[in-house]
Amino acid sequence: MEGVDYLAPERNNAQFDVDEMKIVWAGSREAFEVSDRIARLVASDPNFRKDDRTTLGRKELFKNTLRKAAYAWKRIIELRLNEEEAKRLRSFIDQPAFTDLHWGMFVPAIKGQGTDEQQEKWLPLAYKMQIIGCYAQTELGHGSNVQGLETTATFDPQTDEFVIHSPTLTSCKWWPGGLGKISTHGVIYARLITDGKDHGVHGFIVQLRSLDDHLPLPGITVGDIGMKFGNAAYNTMDNGVLRFDHVRIPRNQMLMRVSQVTREGKYVQSNVPRQLVYGTMVFVRQTIVSDASTALSRAVCIATRYSAVRRQFGSHNGSPETQVINYKTQQARLFPLLASAYAFRFVGEWLKWLYMDVTKRLEAKDFSTLPEAHACTAGLKSLTTSATADGIEECRKLCGGHGYLCSSGLPELFAVYVPACTYEGDNIVLLLQVARHLMKTVSQLGSGKMPVGTTAYMGRAEHLMQCRSDVKQAKDWLRPNVVLEAFEARAFRMSVACAKNLTKFSSPEEGFQELSADLVEAAVAHCQLIVVSKFIEKLQQDIPGKGVKQQLEILCSVYALFLLHKHHGDFLSTGCITPTQASLANEQLRSLYSQVRPNAIALVDAFNYTDHYLGSVLGRYDGNVYPKLYEEAWKDPLNDSVVPDGYHEYVRPMLKQQLRNARL
Numbered sequence: 001m002e003g004v005d006y007l008a009p010e011r012n013n014a015q016f017d018v019d020e021m022k023i024v025w026a027g028s029r030e031a032f033e034v035s036d037r038i039a040r041l042v043a044s045d046p047n048f049r050k051d052d053r054t055t056l057g058r059k060e061l062f063k064n065t066l067r068k069a070a071y072a073w074k075r076i077i078e079l080r081l082n083e084e085e086a087k088r089l090r091s092f093i094d095q096p097a098f099t100d101l102h103w104g105m106f107v108p109a110i111k112g113q114g115t116d117e118q119q120e121k122w123l124p125l126a127y128k129m130q131i132i133g134c135y136a137q138t139e140l141g142h143g144s145n146v147q148g149l150e151t152t153a154t155f156d157p158q159t160d161e162f163v164i165h166s167p168t169l170t171s172c173k174w175w176p177g178g179l180g181k182i183s184t185h186g187v188i189y190a191r192l193i194t195d196g197k198d199h200g201v202h203g204f205i206v207q208l209r210s211l212d213d214h215l216p217l218p219g220i221t222v223g224d225i226g227m228k229f230g231n232a233a234y235n236t237m238d239n240g241v242l243r244f245d246h247v248r249i250p251r252n253q254m255l256m257r258v259s260q261v262t263r264e265g266k267y268v269q270s271n272v273p274r275q276l277v278y279g280t281m282v283f284v285r286q287t288i289v290s291d292a293s294t295a296l297s298r299a300v301c302i303a304t305r306y307s308a309v310r311r312q313f314g315s316h317n318g319s320p321e322t323q324v325i326n327y328k329t330q331q332a333r334l335f336p337l338l339a340s341a342y343a344f345r346f347v348g349e350w351l352k353w354l355y356m357d358v359t360k361r362l363e364a365k366d367f368s369t370l371p372e373a374h375a376c377t378a379g380l381k382s383l384t385t386s387a388t389a390d391g392i393e394e395c396r397k398l399c400g401g402h403g404y405l406c407s408s409g410l411p412e413l414f415a416v417y418v419p420a421c422t423y424e425g426d427n428i429v430l431l432l433q434v435a436r437h438l439m440k441t442v443s444q445l446g447s448g449k450m451p452v453g454t455t456a457y458m459g460r461a462e463h464l465m466q467c468r469s470d471v472k473q474a475k476d477w478l479r480p481n482v483v484l485e486a487f488e489a490r491a492f493r494m495s496v497a498c499a500k501n502l503t504k505f506s507s508p509e510e511g512f513q514e515l516s517a518d519l520v521e522a523a524v525a526h527c528q529l530i531v532v533s534k535f536i537e538k539l540q541q542d543i544p545g546k547g548v549k550q551q552l553e554i555l556c557s558v559y560a561l562f563l564l565h566k567h568h569g570d571f572l573s574t575g576c577i578t579p580t581q582a583s584l585a586n587e588q589l590r591s592l593y594s595q596v597r598p599n600a601i602a603l604v605d606a607f608n609y610t611d612h613y614l615g616s617v618l619g620r621y622d623g624n625v626y627p628k629l630y631e632e633a634w635k636d637p638l639n640d641s642v643v644p645d646g647y648h649e650y651v652r653p654m655l656k657q658q659l660r661n662a663r664l
C-alpha cells in the first residue's frame with residue numbers, strides 16, 4: 001500500500017533524537033541544511049532519473065551522462081549555487097562523469113602546482129567550464145611506480161617549447177577519467193628533459209582537443225579504453241588512452257610552482273618547497289575518506305532496512321516469521337559495518353581539519369609534520385576504501401538473493417566503488433609507504449626525535465612495550481582509555497617487531513621486500529588505531545540531542561571491539577591482552593549488538609538519504625519492498641514482449657526437433 005510506513009514500528013523503538021543525529025552525521029546544522037536541500041532538489045527533478053541506468057547500452061549511457069552533466073551545470077548557474085552546493089549536487093546525481101576529474105583533480109593540480117600567473121590564466125577558464133580538464137598520470141605500462149613513467153617532455157630552446165612524446169606503446173596514457181572522449185585539456189605527467197638531462201616526472205598543461213570542433217590536435221591519438229566492471233557503474237566515465245607524437249606546447253605550460261625551466265633551458269628549483277604537493281594530496285585523500293563513509297553508509301542503510309523487512313523461519317502457530325535482523329549472525333555482520341560508517345565519517349571530518357592545519361603550516365614554512373600527515377592520509381585512504389569495498393559486498397550478501405538484483409542498488413554501488421581501492425594509489429602500495437614511515441619513526445626513537453601527530457603515541461615507547469591490559473570484566477572494555485591503550489600497544493609492538501626483524505637482513509631494502517606482508521599488517525594496525533582514536537576524540541566533544549551521544553558511544557565500542565575480535569591474534573601474540581580478556585571483549589560486543597538492535601533503523605535514517613540517492617528497492621524508506629520488486633521486474637526490457645526475440649530462430653526449432661534445417 002502506498003503511503004504506509006512499514007518500518008514505523010522500528011522507528012518508534014529508537015532511543016535517541018534522529019534529527020539531532022542527522023546534524024552530527026552532516027557535520028553541522030548548516031551542512032545538514034545544504035545537503036538536505038540539494039538532495040531533495042536532485043530527487044524531485046526527473047532529469048536526474050537513474051532507475052533505468054543498468055539496462056542502457058554504453059553509448060546511450062554515456063550520452064545520458066553528458067546530458068546530466070550539462071543539465072546540472074545549467075542548474076548550478078541558474079540557481080547561483082556556491083562551490084559547496086554545486087559539489088553536493090554533482091554527488092547526489094550519483095553518476096561518475098568527466099566533471100569529477102575536472103573539479104576533483106584537474107583544478108586542484110593547477111591550484112597546487114601552478115604559479116600565480118598560471119593559476120590566473122587557467123583557473124578562470126576551468127571555473128567557467130570553457131575548458132574541461134583531466135589528470136593524466138598513469139600509463140599502460142606504469143601505474144604505482146610514478147618515477148617509471150616514460151612519456152617525455154623535452155625542452156627545445158630554439159622555439160621555447162616542450163615536445164611531449166610517447167616513445168613506446170607502454171608509455172601511452174591509460175586510465176585517466178574524462179580523457180577518452182571529453183577533456184579539451186589535461187595535466188599530463190612526463191619526464192622533463194633539458195639539454196639531454198632527465199629531471200624526473202613533472203606536470204604539464206596540454207591542450208588535447210580543438211575548442212571549435214573537438215577533434216584531437218595534431219600529433220594526438222586519443223580514445224576510450226573500453227567497458228569496465230559491472231552494469232552502468234563506472235562505464236558512465238570515459239577513461240581514456242592517449243598517445244603523443246612530438247606535440248609542442250609553450251614553455252609556460254609546465255606547472256612551475258615548485259621547479260622551473262628558464263628561457264635558456266636551465267632547470268631550477270624555485271624557493272617554494274617541494275612539500276607543497278603534499279597539500280593537494282592531503283586534500284584529495286580527505287575527499288576519498290569522506291566518500292568511503294558515504295558509500296558504506298548507503299550499503300548499510302539498504303541492508304539494515306531490508307533486514308528489518310525480510311523474515312525467515314521461526315513462525316509459530318501462524319505468527320510471522322523472524323525478521324532476519326534479529327538473528328545474531330546477521331547483527332554480527334551488519335552492525336560493525338554500521339559502526340564503521342560512523343567511524344569513517346568522523347575520521348573524514350578530522351582529515352578536513354588536518355588539511356587546514358597542513359595548509360596553515362605550509363604558509364608558515366613549518367614542514368615538521370608533513371611526512372606524518374602524508375603517511376597518515378595514505379594509510380586512511382587505504383584502510384577506509386578497502387573496508388568499504390568489502391563492506392558493500394557483505395551488505396549484498398546480507399540481503400540474500402535479492403541483493404544480487406540490480407534493483408537492490410548494491411551491485412552497481414559495489415562496481416562503481418571498488419576501483420577506489422586502486423586509484424589515487426593502490427591500497428597495498430600505500431600501506432607499504434605507511435610502513436616505511438613507521439619504521440623510520442621507530443628507528444629515530446632512540447635519537448630523541450619525538451614522533452608527531454598520529455605517531456605521537458610511539459613517544460611512550462617504554463610504557464607501550466610493558467603495559468598489560470587491566471580488563472577484569474566485560475564492561476571494562478567500554479572504557480575508552482582501556483581500548484586506546486590496547487590498540488596503541490598492539491600497533492607499536494607490531495612496528496617494533498618488524499623493525500627488529502629488519503635488522504636481521506644484510507640490507508634494509510632486502511628486509512623490507514621480504515617482510516612486506518608483516519609490514520602491511522603493522523601499517524593496518526596503526527591506521528585502525530587512528531580511526532579508533534578519532535572516534536573517541538569525537539565523543540569528547542559536546543554532542544547535544546537526547547540519547548545521541550550514548551548511541552555514538554555504543555557504536556564506537558562496537559567498532560573498536562569488532563576490530564579487536566577480528567584481529568585478536570595480533571593482540572594476543574603481542575601480549576597486549578590475555579585470552580580471557582579477548583573473550584570478555586567478545587562477550588561485551590555481543591551485548592552491544594543487542595543495544596544497537598532497537599536503534600538500527602533510526603541510525604541509518606540519520607544518514608538522511610533520499611530514495612532517489614539510495615537507488616534501491618530493498619532500501620526504500622517505507623520498507624514497501626515486495627510490491628516494488630515485483631513492479632521493477634516487469635520494467636525489464638526482456639519483458640517488453642511475452643515471447644522473446646529469438647524464440648522463432650533458436651528455441652522453436654529445438655523444441656520441434658528442426659535444428660537440422662534451421663539457419664543459425
Ligand SMILES: Cc1cc2nc3c(=O)[nH]c(=O)nc-3n(C[C@H](O)[C@H](O)[C@H](O)COP(=O)(O)OP(=O)(O)OC[C@H]3O[C@@H](n4cnc5c(N)ncnc54)[C@H](O)[C@@H]3O)c2cc1C
Nearest residue numbers: 135136137138142143144175176177419422423424425428
Ligand atoms: C576506475 C579508475 C580510474 C582511474 N583514474 C585515473 C585518472 O584519472 N588518472 C590517472 O592518471 N590514473 C587513473 N587511474 C589509474 C590508477 O591510478 C592506477 O591504476 C593505480 O595507481 C594503480 O596502478 P597500476 O594500475 O599500475 O597497478 P600496479 O601498480 O600494476 O598494481 C598491480 C599489483 O601489484 C601490486 N604492487 C605494485 N607495486 C608494488 C610494490 N612495490 N610492492 C608490493 N606490491 C606492489 C599492487 O598491490 C597490485 O596488487 C584509474 C584507475 C581506475 C581503476
